[in-house]
Amino acid sequence: MNFKKEELYFIPLGGAEQFGVNLNVYGYQGKWLAIDCGLGFADEHFPGIDILLPDPKFIEDRRKDLVGMIITHAHEDHIGAVAHLWTRFRCPLYATPFTAAILRMKLGERKECRDAEIIEVSPNKTINLKPFKVTFTPVSHSVPETAALFIETDAGNILHSGDWNLDPQPTIGAPTDPEPFKKFGEKGVLAYIGDSTNAEVEGTSGSETDVEKGLSALFKECEGRIAITMFASNIGRLKSICLAANENGRQVALMGRSLHRMTAAARECGYLKDVLQFVSDEDVGYLPDDKVVMVLTGSQGEARAQLARIARGDHQEISFKRGDTVIFSARPIPGNEREIIAVKNNLAATKVRVISPRDTKHCIHVSGHPARDEITQMFQWLKPQCVVAVHGERSMLEAHAALALDCQVPTAIVPNNGSVIRLSPGTPQIIDHVETGILAVEPGRIIDANHQAIVQRRKLQYSGAVHATLVMNARGDLVSDAQVSTVGLVDPDDKDGQKFEDDILDEIEDILADMTREELRDDNFVMEEMRIGIRRFVQHKLSIKPKTSVHLVRV
Ligand SMILES: [Zn+2]
Numbered sequence: 001m002n003f004k005k006e007e008l009y010f011i012p013l014g015g016a017e018q019f020g021v022n023l024n025v026y027g028y029q030g031k032w033l034a035i036d037c038g039l040g041f042a043d044e045h046f047p048g049i050d051i052l053l054p055d056p057k058f059i060e061d062r063r064k065d066l067v068g069m070i071i072t073h074a075h076e077d078h079i080g081a082v083a084h085l086w087t088r089f090r091c092p093l094y095a096t097p098f099t100a101a102i103l104r105m106k107l108g109e110r111k112e113c114r115d116a117e118i119i120e121v122s123p124n125k126t127i128n129l130k131p132f133k134v135t136f137t138p139v140s141h142s143v144p145e146t147a148a149l150f151i152e153t154d155a156g157n158i159l160h161s162g163d164w165n166l167d168p169q170p171t172i173g174a175p176t177d178p179e180p181f182k183k184f185g186e187k188g189v190l191a192y193i194g195d196s197t198n199a200e201v202e203g204t205s206g207s208e209t210d211v212e213k214g215l216s217a218l219f220k221e222c223e224g225r226i227a228i229t230m231f232a233s234n235i236g237r238l239k240s241i242c243l244a245a246n247e248n249g250r251q252v253a254l255m256g257r258s259l260h261r262m263t264a265a266a267r268e269c270g271y272l273k274d275v276l277q278f279v280s281d282e283d284v285g286y287l288p289d290d291k292v293v294m295v296l297t298g299s300q301g302e303a304r305a306q307l308a309r310i311a312r313g314d315h316q317e318i319s320f321k322r323g324d325t326v327i328f329s330a331r332p333i334p335g336n337e338r339e340i341i342a343v344k345n346n347l348a349a350t351k352v353r354v355i356s357p358r359d360t361k362h363c364i365h366v367s368g369h370p371a372r373d374e375i376t377q378m379f380q381w382l383k384p385q386c387v388v389a390v391h392g393e394r395s396m397l398e399a400h401a402a403l404a405l406d407c408q409v410p411t412a413i414v415p416n417n418g419s420v421i422r423l424s425p426g427t428p429q430i431i432d433h434v435e436t437g438i439l440a441v442e443p444g445r446i447i448d449a450n451h452q453a454i455v456q457r458r459k460l461q462y463s464g465a466v467h468a469t470l471v472m473n474a475r476g477d478l479v480s481d482a483q484v485s486t487v488g489l490v491d492p493d494d495k496d497g498q499k500f501e502d503d504i505l506d507e508i509e510d511i512l513a514d515m516t517r518e519e520l521r522d523d524n525f526v527m528e529e530m531r532i533g534i535r536r537f538v539q540h541k542l543s544i545k546p547k548t549s550v551h552l553v554r555v
C-alpha cells in the first residue's frame with residue numbers, strides 16, 4: 001500500500017474484530033500516531049494460551065516516522081500489551097498521571113523496558129505531535145483519568161473516544177463535561193472513532209453512585225462475611241464498596257497483588273484520600289464475621305487470582321464457609337465465561353451464597369461503556385461527518401454504525417483489523433487493507449496466534465493423535481514389529497486401548513503388503529502412504545480424523 005502525504009488515514013490494527021487487543025494508528029504527512037496497545041484474553045480456541053496481543057509489525061516497520069503512542073486509560077485491553085511489545089517500536093508513551101503510574105509499574109518490571117520514556121499529560125492539556133495536535137479530554141469510565149482524544153490536523157478533526165460513559169454521578173472524578181465536546185463539534189468533526197461495546201444496549205449505563213447504594217442495601221442483608229470481586233483498576237467501585245461497608249459497620253480488606261498495586265497508584269495520584277485505611281490480610285481472621293468485607297481479585301475466573309484460590313481451598317489464610325456471601329461486582333468479558341462458571345461451581349460446593357448482577361434487585365454493577373442513549377448524545381454534540389465503529393465484537397460494531405446512520409450521520413464504517421480508512425480527502429471510506437494479526441503469549445516467548453503449534457494443539461484436543469514408527473531394511477522389509485502409540489483415542493471394544501493399537505498394526509501390515517518393491521524403497525512414499533492409510537483406518541473405525549505421524553528408520 002502506497003500512503004500519500006496529503007491523505008489522512010485511520011487504521012485499526014487490533015480491536016475491531018474482537019474484545020481486547022486494541023491498537024490503532026493515524027497517518028498524515030508521512031507520520032504515524034499510535035493509540036492504545038492492549039491485550040486480549042484467549043478462549044479455548046488457543047489451547048495453553050491465556051493472553052493475546054495485537055501484532056505491532058505495522059508500527060514497527062514505520063518506527064522512524066512514529067511520533068508517539070498515547071494510552072487513553074489504564075484498562076488491560078488498552079495498556080496491557082505495551083510492556084510485552086515496547087522494544088519492537090520504542091516510541092515515547094503519553095498518558096494522564098494515573099495511567100502513567102500504571103505504565104511505569106508495568107514497564108519497570110522488565111529491564112528491557114526501563115529506558116521507555118513516559119510523558120504525563122494532565123487532563124484537558126494539549127500536546128503537539130506534529131502533524132497531530134491532541135487534547136486529552138476527561139471522560140467518566142470505570143478507571144480514573146480516562147481520556148478521550150481530540151485530534152486536530154490540517155486535513156480535519158477527529159475524536160478518538162477511547163472508552164467512556166456519561167455517568168451523572170461517578171464516585172471518583174467528575175461526570176463527562178459536555179462543553180468541550182460541543183465546542184469541538186462547532187469546530188467541525190470529520191470523524192468520530194468510538195467505543196461500540198454497549199451499542200446493542202438500550203438506555204444509559206447508569207451511575208456508580210447507584211452501585212454504592214445498591215451494595216449498601218445488599219450488605220445490610222448479609223449476616224456472615226462478605227467477599228466481593230471486581231476489576232482491580234475500578235477505583236470508583238472500590239470507593240463505592242468502602243462507603244457501603246462503612247455504612248454497615250464493616251471494615252474492608254484488600255486481597256490480591258493487583259488490588260494493592262492499583263490502590264497504591266490511586267493514592268499516589270491523590271485518590272481514595274477520604275477512604276479509611278484497609279485491614280491487612282493477616283488481620284481479617286481476627287475480625288467478627290459481620291464486621292468484614294474482603295475485596296478480591298479474580299472476577300473473570302482467573303485460576304491464580306484470590307477468589308479462585310479460596311474457592312478451591314487453595315489459600316493459606318482464608319476459606320469460605322456456610323453463611324458467607326460472595327458478590328460478583330463485574331460482568332464477564334467475552335472469552336472468560338467457562339472459567340467463571342468453574343469458580344462459581346467451587347463456591348457452590350463450599351455452601352456460600354453467590355450473587356451476580358443478574359441475581360439481585362440491587363444495583364451492584366454498572367458498565368463503563370456508553371449505551372445507545374449516551375452514544376446518541378455524543379453524536380448530537382459532535383455532529384461528525386463520519387463514524388467509525390471500533391472496540392467490540394462484530395455485532396456491536398454493526399449496531400453502532402446502524403445507530404449512527406439512524407442519527408443522520410452521513411457515513412458509518414465498520415472496519416476489520418487492518419482496514420485502511422482514508423478519512424480525507426473525499427468521503428471517508430475503506431480503500432485498502434494492511435497485514436496485521438494477533439500474537440499469543442507463551443511462557444518466555446511470543447508467537448503468532450495462528451502458529452502451527454497452536455493449530456496442532458487445537459486439532460489434538462478434538463481428534464487425538466496416532467504415531468507409528470517403522471524400522472525397515474534397504475529392501476523394504478520390516479526388521480522388527482512396527483510401534484504404534486495413540487493419544488486421546490477411544491477404543492469402543494477395549495478399555496485399555498491395547499486392542500485398537502493392535503488393529504492399527506494389522507492395518508500397517510496390510511498397507512505395506514499392497515506396496516511394490518520399488519515403492520517400499522522410497523522413504524517419502526512409504527511415510528506418506530502410511531500416514532494417509534492409518535488416518536483413513538482410524539476415521540473408518542472411530543469417525544474422527546486424528547493427527548497422524550509416521551517415522552521411518554532404515555537400517
Ligand atoms: Zn476498553
Ligand SMILES: [Zn+2]
Pocket residue numbers: 073075141142163368
Ligand atoms: Zn476501559
